[in-house]
Amino acid sequence: MMPQLLALLCAGLCAGQGSRTADDSLPKPSLTVWPSSVMPPKSNVTLQCQTSTKNVNFALRKGSTFVESMQSQASTAGLAESRLTDLKTSNAGQYTCEYYRRERPHITSQPSDVLLLLVTGDFRKPSLQAHRRGEVTAGENVTLQCQRPDNVFGPVMLGLLKAGAAGPIQVQTPVGKEAVFSLQNVTVSDTGNYSCVYFLIKAPFWASHPSDRLEVRVTDKTEKKSPMMAETEIGAAGITLIVIFIFLFLLGAFVICKYTRCGAAPDKMTKRSHSKEPEEVGTSIQPEKESGDPPAATTSCSPASDKASQVSEAEEPHGVTYAELNTRALSEGPSSQTEQPLETCVYSTLKA
Known part of the structure; x- marks a missing residue:
């Protein structure tokens, strides 16, 4: 009796195992990890197995070893998660997930692509x-x-x-x-x-x-610059142009002043006014009087005219005789000549 029961049990288990064989009609799920598949020791990761098929259960495997059975979330069909905490070197390995229908026959899907989970810290860094x-x-x-x-x-x-x-x-x-x-x-x-x-x-x-x-x-050189960056660059360019303009303006003013000799202009004007004063002084040669008196020249007497006469004297040619005439003495007679001091007068030329 016992051998028959063992035979029946073995047949049932074998039949149940056979019903969970992979079925190509079921698409394989995807296995992802968050935050990364390369993690330091004592960290935590979450493995997610997902498929578009509904009403299924999931199984997580490491290599060929069964790790955990995962139930799909009620809010999201075809998605299950497994959380690994306090990672150790022993948690490193190749993981896959698969799913099977909840109703009979319990057909199992193809396994997902292999996810390699690495726990760092066993060797020196490269x-x-x-x-x-x-x-x-x-x-x-x-x-x-x-x-x-x-x-x-x-x-x-x-x-x-x-x-x-x-x-x-x-x-x-x-x-x-x-x-x-x-x-x-x-x-x-x-x-x-x-x-x-x-x-x-x-x-x-x-x-x-x-x-x-x-x-x-x-x-990316073709990428448009932000408005703030553009305004900053425009402001910097404007300041640069203003500085250049001021520099060129000062340089131009210096060059103009240098070539026009603006510093010597007042002296030239003074010299020209001095040289023209003798021309502006009116002189008239009186005709000879019948009484036989020598001709007299009327001049305006002033210190400025005296200086001008000295300047013109230096410019006169040789052979000219100069005479200083007191016109007031000529008009008032001998008595007034002694009472008035001589005034500085402009020299006038007399024809020989």
């Missing part, structure tokens, strides 16, 4: 360098070189990380002890902090500390 530092222009290529330490043995892979990404953006097998990652036709969205890690490609999937972060800045 180094990350850029072939080109500083800002790069959109459309160019950026090459990053990750190099692991020398004392690492065994098959490893190198992964390029970007802050904010859910996992490695590129994974490569190293050539020697380094791998070269290339970012093709970069855009502004490629701006960010990058690092790299190396890890074992087999269990226990130990991973290194991340390298020091390397900042990549991508600028």
